[in-house]
Amino acid sequence: MIFLLITTIALKAGDGVLTFEDHGYINPFTGGVAWETTQNQAVLAMEWDFIGMSEVLPLCSGDFDWTVVDEFLTRVDARGHQAILRPILFGPGYGQESYAPADMIVNDFFYEGSLFDNPEWSDASVQACVLKFIDGFALRYSNDQRIAYVQMGLAGLWGEHHLDGAAYTSANFPSYELQKTMITHYITGFGATSADIQTSLSLDAAQAHGFFSQGDESLDDWRFGFFDDSLLINDHNSVNNWRQDPTPAAQLLLHRQHGWGGEAYWTGCNSTGTWAQAPFDCGNGESLNDQAIRIGLNYMLGSPAFTNDNISANSLLNASQMMGYKFTATAASRLNSNQITVTIENTGAAYSPYQIQVCTEQGCAGDLSTLAPASEVNIILPATAADTQVLRLISPRLDPSSSQKIRWSNTGADEVNATLTVLLNDSDMIFSDGFDIN
Numbered sequence: 001m002i003f004l005l006i007t008t009i010a011l012k013a014g015d016g017v018l019t020f021e022d023h024g025y026i027n028p029f030t031g032g033v034a035w036e037t038t039q040n041q042a043v044l045a046m047e048w049d050f051i052g053m054s055e056v057l058p059l060c061s062g063d064f065d066w067t068v069v070d071e072f073l074t075r076v077d078a079r080g081h082q083a084i085l086r087p088i089l090f091g092p093g094y095g096q097e098s099y100a101p102a103d104m105i106v107n108d109f110f111y112e113g114s115l116f117d118n119p120e121w122s123d124a125s126v127q128a129c130v131l132k133f134i135d136g137f138a139l140r141y142s143n144d145q146r147i148a149y150v151q152m153g154l155a156g157l158w159g160e161h162h163l164d165g166a167a168y169t170s171a172n173f174p175s176y177e178l179q180k181t182m183i184t185h186y187i188t189g190f191g192a193t194s195a196d197i198q199t200s201l202s203l204d205a206a207q208a209h210g211f212f213s214q215g216d217e218s219l220d221d222w223r224f225g226f227f228d229d230s231l232l233i234n235d236h237n238s239v240n241n242w243r244q245d246p247t248p249a250a251q252l253l254l255h256r257q258h259g260w261g262g263e264a265y266w267t268g269c270n271s272t273g274t275w276a277q278a279p280f281d282c283g284n285g286e287s288l289n290d291q292a293i294r295i296g297l298n299y300m301l302g303s304p305a306f307t308n309d310n311i312s313a314n315s316l317l318n319a320s321q322m323m324g325y326k327f328t329a330t331a332a333s334r335l336n337s338n339q340i341t342v343t344i345e346n347t348g349a350a351y352s353p354y355q356i357q358v359c360t361e362q363g364c365a366g367d368l369s370t371l372a373p374a375s376e377v378n379i380i381l382p383a384t385a386a387d388t389q390v391l392r393l394i395s396p397r398l399d400p401s402s403s404q405k406i407r408w409s410n411t412g413a414d415e416v417n418a419t420l421t422v423l424l425n426d427s428d429m430i431f432s433d434g435f436d437i438n
Helices: 067-078 124-141 176-190 246-254 266-270 288-295 303-307 313-320
Strands: 003-010 031-035 046-052 082-088 106-111 114-119 147-151 198-202 225-231 261-264 299-301 327-336 339-346 357-360 363-365 376-382 388-394 419-423 429-436
Touching: 031 303, 031 313, 046 067, 067 082, 082 124, 124 147, 124 176, 176 198, 261 266, 266 303, 303 313, 327 388, 327 419, 339 357, 357 376, 363 376
Parallel strands: 031 046, 031 299, 046 082, 082 147, 147 198, 198 225, 225 261, 261 299
Antiparallel strands: 003 429, 106 114, 327 339, 339 376, 357 363, 357 388, 388 419
């Protein structure tokens, strides 16, 4: 007869360590986003750039030249940030404003008294050129850790998937079938797992002119995010706002886990930077904090706030921390001599758009991208038998050598090294189970 005695020791961290406390940084993939700037670098995680299609593909019949994109990524990376990229074909206020390759067939498009080159979307050569660009873009950058998000641009003003009231004809705008084809090329090109670059589409694609207004459910399980270009606008949360119509509301809910982003609406909010000033509501009642929680917001383009000398870095930090995921360790216990279990709560406003693992020096486990705000999960980790364990968070979308780190939102966490030291006390609880295996 063989009788085994198995002893399990449950351990917990030192007093106060397993409680929530904000750190003084912006987590990667979250917060306020600026157009390229050298100001307020410490309270930025991401910088934004439009890619004019003709800047990298001067001729549909020619070769790519990615110099302008590579140079931007190099500058952003040197500042310890990541990039958000959106390709466009025309956009008032950005550079030369029209970016159709020289041999692309275009139509005249008038907007606020100015003339722009809008592709002749019904032409097969135009469609082939656009898909060539998307595929080439993904081929070059799908594994680039300097990029936080890719916006599925190209259609409409600023690539925002709308024409501001102009007719959505087959000549002015891609057909539903072409929209779906473009979306699938973006997603398959950049990847569809939590370790791949998140592609995002304007929420306007869920309006009447967009693919998602058609009741086609074939992309419902695909991984991509949406981008709302008018956050904090008056009555954003009203039942009478188009965002609460059945199709947009359904898409928002379906893809809440997939990295929601947006832009503070321009007049009186983005242009002035008031989204980053108390009470953080741009005068429209619903605060950034409340809106971020309601829709699961990870990041927001609000560029002028970062170059406004009247807005402090601390205010930018506070506003940015209202968005995105945060992870707090709330419990830790030992399973055996080489394993511990750690309970993690998402104490932020949104899901993480990317795989994030919990690590000890002995290895990593888990994927916190599935952890909803205000929820928790238990992660089993390899560990030594020591009373002290050092925990950290990593993501395949973040270069380990980057100055950006995913930091614990815990009292006593090491903010500089982005670690959390858990002191285990083996005298807390000891119990035994004996059983006969004869």
